[in-house]
Amino acid sequence: MNFDPQTLRYDEKGLIPAIAQDHASGQVLMMAWMNQDAVAQTLATGRVTYWSRSRQAFWVKGETSGHVQKLVDFRLDCDRDCLLLLVEQSGPACHTRRQSCFYTAVREGDEVELMAPLTDQA
Template identity: 55%
Template sequence: MSTRLPGAAPDSGLDPAIAARLKRTPDGLVPAVVQQHDTGEVLMLAWMDDEALHRTLTTRSATYWSRSRGAYWVKGATSGNVQRVVSAALDCDGDTLLIRVEQTGGACHTGDRTCFDADPLPLAPAGDAS
């Protein structure tokens, strides 16, 4: 797992046409919504910089930037819960990626299938506009 230098913009190898479309946070990151390709199930949200996106597109192994560790990580490299990338898309604003994967094992760091199944929030009854 390699780390990047804060503020550094190394030549990532990312296609310049793709890089030009990205709208990044001040930290140089773009959120990536990760979805199971055949069911549409949303598995997790992760962060990518140009290097992580380049690695993901060229290897088909989902690679992210860990904000807590300050390093790149390939999903499943240590856990075995691998994400094989089926497709990748950039939204119309260029500020969010959609990564569609074939998930093996749990996607969440807790071991759950998704990061969104542990704590559903209550909604008002339909038609209640208050």
């Protein structure tokens, strides 16, 4: 059965949440939004492409930073309203230079940073 991006359940703005997870470690890296064209482009190129709500434009992950996400597996949840992208991440996934955007925990009412920004290797 061929997959058709039109069969996904997008929100009223034509977007669907996409969670990026490192395929090897299982670490959740980030969450961003995709529209139908971003889904199609990701599947066609193997380079993860999101929809930037602030810029109202496509965002090919790593295009400017070099921190590319190569698609390994593309999964749909049971309701077809959320995506799980298993990726091969090159460099940090977060714009803060952390491996994951989920680097802050709330423990006993306090925010705790779980990871420091990555430093450049000379």
